[in-house]
Amino acid sequence: MKIMWKNFLFSISVIFTVTTVSLAILYFVMPIYYEYTKLNGIKHEFGEITNELDKKSLEEMRGKIDKQLFKGQEAITLILSDQNGKIIHPYFGEENDSFSIKLGDQGETKIVDSSDTMDVELSGSNRVKEMTSSIKDNQGTHYLLTGLYSLQPISDASAVLLQIYPFLLVIDFLIGGIAAYFYSRFSTKRIKQISMATNQMLSLDHTIKCEIKGKDELALLAQDINQLDQTLLTTIDALKAEVAKVEGIERSKAEFMRVTSHELKTPVASLMGIIDGMIYNVGKFKDREYYLAVCKEILQQQADMIQNVLTVSKLDMFSLEETNQEVFSLKEVIEDKLKTYRLLAEVNQVELIVHLEECFVKGNKDELGKVINNLLSNAFRYTKTNGQIDLFLDQHTLVIENQAVKVLSKEELSQIFEPFYRPDFSRNRETGGSGLGLFIVKQILDKQEWNFSFKELEGTRMCFSIYFDTERVII
Structure with missing residues (x-):
């Protein structure tokens, strides 16, 4: 399989896996995170309300509670009671010493008449919780501040997410696949160029080089290939020069041996003629004493020449490092x-x-x-x-x-x-x-x-x- 398709399949597999895992984490973590952030917000707001009401007169407390009640920022219902549990606020006259609070399906707050005890009616949710804090007025009287709040269920949102997940996966798969395809083609394009340049280098053309783009690993690879090619070309040129040198030496040796043979052959032929003349007592060669001396001189010259030839042979055999x-x-x-x-x-x-x-x-x-x-x-x-x-x-x-x-x-x-x-x-x-x-x-x-x-x-x-x-x- 080509490296482009390997990169494509690997990239799209990574994208699909990351998308699936991300959606799964979102499905399970979002409710927990939602509850955590909402609860922190409610606690923070209840704390600010407590600080605003503390050490204020009872009338100021009631006024601020009314304002906070109808703001509806975090849907907190505030109830102020004394140490005996008697509700001080909300207050609807002397005839109604007690009341009930009803939380509707959408989290709205309704005040209704009740008996002597406080009754909180929950409708459509069992996630209503309360927070309490002790405060005192400007005269030092202690009161109990109760905050009732309800967290909206997020199960509906999770169900909707679960329904659209297949569409999200298909869209991510298409977008990721297109991106992975073009990325694979782009990333392998430079590899193909390096491969083509490397194949062209087989022709031993000194002008062919890998194009170096960027500073990544592929650029370093192209640079290393260029250096390797240059080293190989230099080595090949050196070997060619050495081969030519050796061929020249061999030709010189052959020529030297040819000339040597000629130089040795002529005196030997002369020597053979003189000796034959002395053997057969022909003409002037009867004077053996004289021509023996001549023969000796010729042999001495040949001995000197042979010695010089041996010297030349030794010079050819040993290099400077070996001497x-x-x-x-x-x-x-x-x-x-x-x-x-x-x-x-x-x-x-x-x-x-x-x-x-x-x-x-x-x-x-x-x-x-x-x-x-x-x-x-x-x-x-x-x-x-x-x-x-x-x-x-x-x-x-x-x-x-x-x-x-x-x-x-x-x-x-x-x-x-x-x-x-x-x-x-x-x-x-x-x-x-x-x-x-x-x-x-x-x-x-x-x-x-x-x-x-x-x-x-x-x-x-x-x-x-x-x-x-x-x-x-x-x-």
Whole structure:
């Protein structure tokens, strides 16, 4: 069953139940309440009359009783008698020492002649009651004031109510039903709108939102759905970006393996040709001592390349959180690497200028050591004879400059970090290396989330700069 009809049936049931109970309470409680209010009114008025007559002269008492008698406010009949029970008022002459009071069917008061005793005749009702109060005149004589009153029966009104109750119930049922129907439609309209918007959200359209009206629970529900939809869309976008990133990495890996296979295949083919020539003593390959040395050099180059390939594979396997992060002195790491390169600078007649400040950073010490080693190796490999290499370190930056054999063009700089890329002038493996050094440097620095740059300076110098993250520099 739809929620609208559930709300309708529930609302009309509540209205019908409340109306029925209210009418039943009215039927049983109204007579009691009527008698209670009338009795309180009569007691209050009798008390006021008593206060007005007290300490007045007998003539004033009679005059006030006459006025009160014919007012007819609460239909109270007042009788004033002395302490012996003799009626003082109403008084009709000496010959009539006593009288009778007759209460008619409609509650009116009639004074009639009687014998020596007071007779009160009740007609049509047995609810006549009396109240008495002791008063005294201005001379201190005590009198007894009696008030006779009758409460009109309310049974006729109750009977009439009982007759019209069915009509009242039908009218309440119709009015309540119409009101409950429109209320149910209005209350479920917003729920339908939220449901429609939620179904449209399945299309992952960023523009679709639940309309928020008011400040009630449905408005809060619409707001929560909008927040949930926004969170899901953000998560989906992040997953799509992550999937695209993973796909890019997989493509890069596939390309890397393809290039690696090519780079390994060519030297192996050359090595196989040299060995075959030595086996069959063909031409120049008869000089085995020389070509064994050549084979060893080729194998050493391949071993270095394989080691670099393994390094790249390890970098892909571990994230920044999984690597060993520690606080260490970058100055000490550089000084340790410089022991070898200082000797190399003397051999190659290169001027090495070093300025190191103390710098403590948080990261992977071994990987940063590889970065320093590769950068220094590249600087020495591509610095011209009698050239200069500058190494500068402060708390935020590491700079390595060199007077290059040839300054790289913008196109070459855009490709220099690709695996196995070597500029045209360095295609010789003896001078150009394996082409993985700067690729490994980029992979490590990207994983450490440190920015870097490689650019031309003054038309003759190349400069590589690393900018350390201030949050991971320990001062």
